[in-house]
Structures are given as structure tokens and as C-alpha cells.
Amino acid sequence: MSALKTDQRVPEDENMTGDSPTSPPPSNRSGNEALREMSNPHRGRAIKDLIARIAMWVSFFVAMVPLAWILWTVVSKGIHLLLSATWWTGNQRNINSSDVGGGARHAIEGTLMMAGVTALIAVPIGILTAVYLVEYGRGGLARAISFMVDILSGVPSIVAALFIYAVWVTTFGLDRSGFAAALALVLLMIPVIVRSTEEMLKLVPNELREAAYALGVPKWVTIVKIVLRTAFSGIVTGVLLGLARIMGETAPLLILAPYTKNFQHDLFNGNFPTLPMMINQDRGDFALASAAARMWGTALTLILLVLLLNIIGRVIAHFGSVKK
Amino acid sequence: MSTVTGVSATDDPPGPDGRTPLRGVSASTGRLGDRLFGGAATVSGVIVIATVTLIAVFLIVQAVPALRDNQASFFTSREWAPGGDTPRFGIVEFLWTTVAASTMAMIIAVPFGVAVALFLTQYAPLWMRGPAAALVDLLAAVPSIVYGLWGLITFAPFFKPIQGWLENTLGWIPLFSPTGISGGTILFIGLVLSIMVLPIVTALSREVFAQTPLAHKEGALALGATRWEMIRTAVLPFGRPGVISAAMLALGRALGETIAVTFLVSSLPDGAAWTWSLFNGGETFASKIANNAAEFSNPNKTGAYIAAGLVLFVLTFIVNSIARIVIERRKAFTE
Amino acid sequence: MAKRIDVSDLNVYYGAFKAVEGVSMTVEPRSVTAFIGPSGCGKSTFLRTLNRMHEVIPGGRVEGKVMLDDQDLYAPSMDPVMVRRTIGMVFQRPNPFPTMSIYDNVAAGLRLNGVRNKKTLDGIVEQSLKGANLWNEVKDRLSKPGAGLSGGQQQRLCIARAIAVQPQVLLMDEPCSALDPISTLAIEDLINELKSDYTIVIVTHNMQQAARVSDRTAFFNLKATGEPGRLIEIDETTKIFNNPNEQSTEDYISGRFG
DSSP: OOTTOHHHHSOTTOOOOTTOTTSOOGGGSOHHHHHHHHHSOOHHHHHHHHHHHHHHHHHHHHHHHHHHHHHHHHHHHHHHHHTSHHHHHOOOTTOOTTOOOOOSHHHHHHHHHHHHHHHHHHHHHHHHHHHIIIIIOOSHHHHHHHHHHHHHHHSOHHHHHHHHIIIIIIITOOOOOHHHHHHHHHHHHHHHHHHHHHHHHHHSOHHHHHHHHHTTOOHHHIIIIIIHHHTHHHHHHHHHHHHHHHHTOOHHHHHHOOOOSSOOOOSSSSOOOOHHHHHHHTGGGTTSHHHHHHHHHHHHHHHHHHHHHHHHHHHHHHHHSOOO | OOOSSSSOGGGOOOOTTOOOOOOOTTOSOOHHHHHHHHHHHHHHHHHHHHHHHHHHHHHHHHHHHHHHHOOSOTTTOOOEEOSSSSOEEOOHHHHHHHHHHHHHHHHHHHHHHHHHHHIIIIISOHHHHHHHHHHHHHHHHSOHHHHHHHIIIIIHHHHHHHHHHHHHHHTTSGGGOOOSOOSSOHHHHHHHHHHHHHHHHHHHHHHHHHTSOHHHHHHHHHTTOOHHHHIIIIIHHHHHHHHHHHHHHHHHHHHHOOHHHHHHOOOOOTTOOOOOOTTOOOOOHHHHHHHTGGGTTSHHHHHHHHHHHHHHHHHHHHHHHHHHHHHHHHHHHHO | OOOOEEEEEEEEEETTEEEEEEEEEEEOTTSEEEEEOSTTSSHHHHHHHTTTGGGGSTTEEEEEEEEETTEETTOTTOOHHHHHHHEEEEOSSOOOOTTSBHHHHHHHHHHHTTOOOHHHHHHHHHHHHHHTTOHHHHGGGTTSBGGGSOHHHHHHHHHHHHHHTOOSEEEEESTTTTSOHHHHHHHHHHHHHHTTTSEEEEEOSOHHHHHHHOSEEEEEEESSTTSOEEEEEEEEHHHHHHSOSSHHHHHHHHHHHO
């Protein structure tokens, strides 16, 4: 009777606890025998363990190959453009795919501006929705909101863009513009903010709310001054990660915000420059060295921008987290 | 001293001990503030509900006229000629390409992603975990257009001979039959999508695996389990709902991915023969819409693309709903 | 300054569950009343109804009457926020606001209610910290985080925070259960001093503590799990501990002591 065989002892789906009901009682055989079997695991078990270990290491390195390859390609092919001052000061006016030169400042500014406007709309709605879900909501409305946030987080960016197109252009007859694209990005950013803020608010101990209530502090003051204040760094991190996510979104720009090679700070009229659209601009001519270099340079700029936001977010999360 | 009279504390005379009583404009009970703030929170939530409802309503309302004029079967036709007096369009080809490429991406990315997450939480040496996790998180944040760019310029030429070899070797299987298309095949797009969503699966799975209660793990190890057995009995069951939701999130991304696919896809000529082959080209919903954004000239044409977008919306809606149901079920079991 | 609390025939519910049944008692001003009893007997639940903190928990509601002198705490016109400003509470685990300094913690109740005057705040903070026997230990580091203090100091900080809003009554829900014996002693000394100014109600699991600090003691019990808790008797502490009227009180007390 070899009761200690892996498969019988620990069925795959059993959530292991100290006294798993499926483990056979050891009483009907000598303790010595059991000990011997344990200290010398069944060979199959040891081999399985070894295979798993090797598989994990191999998976890791196999998975890292394309990812490292991508980063390396972008950096090595894009860096030289970024080292020239013009890249950070100029735009692409009158520069064709086959031309070298020009800068990306117009697109950097455009991307930042659009992200800023998006955040201005999405952040208050997102945070207040999270506040409702954690601090006020119960019952049907809260469940409905939570469900809708889930749905919204699954809406593909192209569908969000089509929706804004259907409202903005088809229904109201307005022109495509940077602001229309920002509205589509708002739809994509809200669920990110709601979910991350919700997580952070749930982490705030209930005791702090009670302490404030017991001091005769009204609920809304408690939420604003105690709960949101305590969760502040986490919320900021969530906002920055959400921003990083929407800055690289291209589909809404493709549908709603045609690219321009010039400086443009008007979100409501005319074409609008952004980094993803600057990459897209040269797509058809990627065989030209000048166009490919510009695409890599722009991609690297975009990655650096996203990376910068990520790092700031993590630094805030690290140093701003409440020490116990 | 303040008394329990319901009046503002500002009305109170100074206390007998000479301490200044509560004073200040907002030393009220905050009922008005509560109503305003709670109201604002509620309104925000309602905005979210309204938005999602409006998305569905607007897409449907604008798709219906085009669908009514459609002379072909929307779900089974392979034609796409939405303009003119007798528009004919159907989505079956986009549906196949989208689902096939996304499924392929999942088949590759989920096992790899879970394995990498297990590696990072259970196997990797300690010095490696932090930097490697940070790298994965960074890659999860890299915009998809970068993956598209890399796929187009760097990976496609590299993959071409491999694809040719596969075609020659596996061509006798219908799924891999040669089609003469060498660039952006469904297989190639699926592969790039898998590389794109891998960091997402890894980052989310890693987070849940890392939260496995130490007691569960020690419980398993104390019973003499090997590390792999400990993972199967403690880490995987604990992390399963998280892995499922990570996979579903990744699937949603793959289904709706626009720009990377648009960069890579080989669109088919009109009247190309139908084939189940993964070596075929063909547009996905998202790439078809994106590639024709400039064509949104008349309402009927736009309506056809919106109808296609609507199908994509429903598709991702179903995927998300399944994920939610699965997670709720698991929760009911484990709590 | 201190006020009397009169409770008559109070039932407490959480949703459909009746947690406490038929409690009537009087809490005397300028004295310490201790609530004792086995776990789950409803003494903490009942305590929370004295400043309407039970309403924070979804489904919490009461039937019956609680009077603070001549004020009905559950009158329809009564705002729970005002009730809590008048009847302060100290919790089981010290819960200073983690984002705030020691000074800000004590000033929190005033500031969050709109007091901005720096001089007023300085005065009240000093007075409250002195009142909580904490001033000498922290006066040189008022701007340091409150969470950096020891557990006992944190609890005294929470008491200072509670008395800074100048309440009439101070409710304490097992204030020493998370503290070591020396910190416990410091809190007990403090309670002794505070009772000259405040009406104090303390829930405790520690019967020696009840005997040491309280003037009157109330014993709560429940028949069985799932049944509502009841007040068995309330009397002078010496009477409860030496010669209680009820057999179950004697059993409980002697069981613990023996």
C-alpha cells in the first residue's frame, strides 16, 4: 500500500490546508515506514519537480527573448535621433518620408496636452465613482456601476473611438479634433482610475473612518480629509499608470484626430500632432531608411515618456505609502 | 460647551474652563456637504452607467439603417462593399481572422505568462525577482504601436523563412495549407499578439501568485510536498481566478488590438478563395475599421463599419462576462 | 461638563439579527462605568449605540431610548454627527491617522470641523496632550508622525484626540486590550484622572481592570450563541465583585478569578 503517492495524496484541485480531509490516516501503518517514504520521495515526484523547475527557467528565458529584442531594437535604432537637439525643439513641417531631420516636439507636446485634458475629465469621474463604490454604494446601483465599469474596461479602443465618432461627427456634425480623440481616451481611462482607486480605498483601514466619525467629523469631510488623504499616493500612482496606458493608444487618434506635422496647440480645430500618429505617418514608407529611423526615434520617445510616468508613479507609491 | 441640540457648535458660549469652544464656518454637522459630495459621487457612477448604455445605443442606432439596406447576409457574407446604392457587406472573414489570431495569441501567451509568473515568484533567485518584475511591468506598459512597428520592420523578415519552412512541413494539415501569402498571415499576427499580451498575463498573474498566503505554502511543504507539488496544491488554486481574469483581459486586448494588427495585416484581394489556413491573410474587425477611417464619408458606409465595431463590442462583452462569472464562482468556493 | 446617560429598554439590531435586547441603565456623570461579560454578549455593540457609532455598520439600528441629560439622542431632529461630537470614543486598537503628525492628530477633530485659529489649536493640543499624560513625552516631537509612537503612547494620543473636541462623555472600547501591562497601567491612571471631568464608560475583558478603575460595573451575558445579549445587572463595582445579586454574575466573576 503506497498511500503516499503524489496523485492520491494531494489531488490537483485540493486547496491544501493542514488537515486535508483527503490525506489518508497514517495510523494503519508503522511510523517508520511512512517516514522512510517521505524522506525519500517517490522518484516520479522528484523527476516531475525537476522537469517543472527546468520548464520554468526555460519559459522565462524564451519569453524574455522577443521582449528584450524589441527593447533593444527600439533603443539601438532610435537613440541617435534623440541625441540631436532638433529632435526636442523642432517639428516635421515640410519634411517628407524620404527626408532626414526635423523634430518631434510638436508630437510630444500634443501627446502630453491630450493626456492632460483626458486626465482632467477622467480623473474626477473615476475617483468619485470609486468613492461611491467603496464609501456609499450598496445594493443594486453599486452592483450596476461595478458591472458597467467592468464592461467599460473591456471596450476595445477602436470601439470607443467609433462611439465618439458616432456622437461627435455623425450626430452633432462636428469636425474631428484632438478633443474628440481625448473624449475617446476618457472612456478608456475611467475604468483604470476607478479600479485602481477602489483598490486603494479598500486598503484604508476602517478604524480610521471610525476614529473620524467618533470625533464628530461629517462623512464627506472624513472621506476627503482622511480616506482620500491616506490613499493619496496610491491614487496618484494609479492615475499615472492610467495616463501611461492611454498615451500610447493609437486607434482613437486614427479615427478622430488626423495628424499634422506642424505645431498645434488647439484641441478643438484642425489636425493634431501626437507621437503614435507620427509613427503611423511613415508606415507606408518603412522601407526608406529616413522614415524607419524616424519611426524608431518616435517609438523610443513614446516609450521613454511612458517609462517616465511609470517611474514617477512607482516612486510616489514607494515613498508616499503609509508606514505602519 | 457644545451640546447635543442639533445646532451649530458656533452658537455655544465659551466653556466653563475658559477653553475656546469649537468655532469655524464648517463646524456644522456637514449635512449639506454630505448631500453635495455623496450626490457628486452618485452622479459620477451614474455617468459611467449612462456612458456604457449610450455606447451600445449609439452603435446600434447608427448600424441599423446600414444593416437594413445591406443586400448580403451580415453574418455569413465575405463581401465588403458598403458604399453605393446596393451595399453588400458581411463580417464572417473578420470574425474568423480576429478569433483565430486571438486564440493563437492566448494558446501561446497564457501558458508562457503563467510559467514566467511562477518563475518570478517561486523559482527565480531573490536578486532577480525585483528587476525582472519591473522589466515585465515596463513591457506591459509599452504601447502596442511599438509591437506593431517591431513586427513590421524587424520580426517579419526574420520570421519569413520560418513560416516558409512550416508551410512546407505542415502544409498537408488544412489549418496550415499554403496560400501564397508570405507576410502578415494570421499565424504571424497571432504570434506578435502573443508577444504583446505576454507581459500583461505575466504581470497580473505574478501579483496574485505573490499573494498566496504563506500558511498555504508552508502547509504543503510541511507535508513533504516538493516545490512543484506545493505550487500545484497551494499557489495555482489560490491564483486561478486571478490567472483567468488576466487571461480574459489579455484576450480582450488581443481581440480589440488595432494598430499593431493594422501595421502587420495582409488584406486579401476581393474574391480570394476561402480557406481555414492560418497562413492566410485577412483583416480583423479592428484593422478593417482603422484602415478605412478615411472612408467614413456617407452614413451608410460609416454604419457598416459601426456594425462591425458593434460585433467586436459584443465579442469582448461576452469574454468579459465569462471572466466575471468564472471569478464569482471561484470566489463562492474559496470564501 | 459631564453628563448623565439614561438608557431605557434598548434593542439593537444588525439587519434582522437582534444583537442586544432590553437594556435599561443609568450611567452616572463624573464616574467610570465598566461593562464586563463574555465575548459576543453585546457589550461593545451596546457601547457603540451610546454615540450612534453602530449606524456606521450597514443595517445597524436601535429601538428604545437613550437620553443625555434631557436630550434624546435618537430624536428625529438629532444629527449623529452632533451626538459624536459630544460623546467621544476610544477604540480597541490605537488608530492614529497615519498621514498626520502628533500635533495634527490631536488637532484633527477641531481642524476637520473648521477650527483654523493657530493659537486656539496650539492651546487645545497642549491641554489635551497634558490631559492624556502624554505632553512630556512628545512635546519635543509634535511634528513627527503619530504612527511612530509606541502602542501605549498611540492609545494616549487617541485619548488626547478624543478629548480635544471637548466631549461630555468618553466611551472606551477595550482600550487596553492591545497594550502591554505598563502601558495599561498608564491608561488606567489616566482614566482615574479623567473621571473628574468626564463621564466615562469602558468595555473591558479584564476583570481586575474593571475592579481597579470603575465605580459601577454592568454585567452582560447571553443565553446561547445566536441569542441577543442582555444586561444582567448593574451596580456599585464593589457590590458586583463581592456580593452580586445574580447567580450568573457570580459564576462569571468567580470563574475568572478562580
